Amino acid sequence: MRKDSRLSRMLHVLVHMHHLEQAVTSDNIAIMLGTNPVVVRRTMSLLREQGYVNAVKGHGGGWTLAKPLHCITLLDIHRSLSEASLFTIGLTDEHTNCPIEKAVNLAIDDVLHEAGQLVLRRFAEVTLDKLAVEYTAKLS
Amino acid sequence: MRKDSRLSRMLHVLVHMHHLEQAVTSDNIAIMLGTNPVVVRRTMSLLREQGYVNAVKGHGGGWTLAKPLHCITLLDIHRSLSEASLFTIGLTDEHTNCPIEKAVNLAIDDVLHEAGQLVLRRFAEVTLDKLAVEYTAKLS
């Protein structure tokens, strides 16, 4: 099953942006990620819509952080990128009146919902400045 | 992102098989699930390999339960069907020497691993006979 690595990639980019302290172009980010500038714009614009980055056109333009890293959590970025389910497991809805299907779906959903809540709670606890610590520690 | 609903579907089938108490053909299961008999064989054979169902060829043949429902857990079926990750979120491995990528991946993986363990633990607690209760309750 295909995986969505946009969260990992965008976090990576955001922390690098913090250290650069100047605008980065989509082209540069694309090279860094081994992808395409249009794909970068598509993804970064989701973060822009939520107010985590700014985009500036023209000479010297590009992407900058709109908030300090300690004001952004993993959950913020995760939510900006995807409203889709965290899980690769899906339920069925073909026999909605079948009590067996209902029982099966309830049992699975109960567990996935609890685990999903755990993930969101934990993502909310991690601010991006924590991810930068190891890096800055290495520099000093 | 595409979802794998085989767990839900196979649980549904197994509980029905328990109530039928006779062999069910791949063709019948395919009709029930709105899919193809070859797809059914592919999926059911994963359960056969792990000893949860039997397959019998020829007249009157088909699929039967190899164990009572109270000896099969959600985890058993889940494991039989997939060794793939539970999560739609993936990590990156393009800059394995980059401390930022490392920190990002560690942070995400820490959370997903804990949530994954929770799911497996909870799946292990649910035996399939519990899923049949609601149904039998309705019959009596």
Add this chain to the structure above:
DNA sequence: AACTCATGTAACATAAAAAGTTTCTTAAAA
């Protein structure tokens, strides 16, 4: 023995979605 029914398996086709690409527009700075 011949026939029918059912699984086993391989090879191929289809479908859906994410990712990549091309092309053009818009805006800002040099």
Add this chain to the structure above:
DNA sequence: TTTTAAGAAACTTTTTATGTTACATGAGTT
């Protein structure tokens, strides 16, 4: 006015689960 960069639309490619076809194998029936 030219260059640089994002915004956006339309299209192509790639990937992968699912579906399909065709044939082999084996078990029970006639």
